[in-house]
Amino acid sequence: MHPWNRNARPAARRETAALGQYQAMFEEMEKTAGFSEARLKERMLEIDLRDGKRDGRLAPSTGNKCPDCGHIITKVCSNCSCCGAKLTGVT
Numbered sequence: 001m002h003p004w005n006r007n008a009r010p011a012a013r014r015e016t017a018a019l020g021q022y023q024a025m026f027e028e029m030e031k032t033a034g035f036s037e038a039r040l041k042e043r044m045l046e047i048d049l050r051d052g053k054r055d056g057r058l059a060p061s062t063g064n065k066c067p068d069c070g071h072i073i074t075k076v077c078s079n080c081s082c083c084g085a086k087l088t089g090v091t
Helices: 008-033 037-051
Strands: none
Touching: none
16 A cells, blocks of 8 residues: 555545534534625635635645655644644644
8 A cells, every 4th residue: 555545544534524514614604694605605716816826725834744745734733634644743
């Protein structure tokens, strides 16, 4: 197995759990604050364009790199979102 794939299943489970959390938050915002899907899409586009490119991706921040795969990570991660490697010393 390629080293980048060693934690793919746990990463996929975390992604599925996060999607459920995002869906629950959106539905609650829609119900209580009148937040619409159209407004959400506008905001997503605004965030996407922050780096000047419409590519559906959040611009990488100036952060640390995963020691295993080199992927740029945020300061709040305990595992690399790309390869799943455990990150130490990231604060």
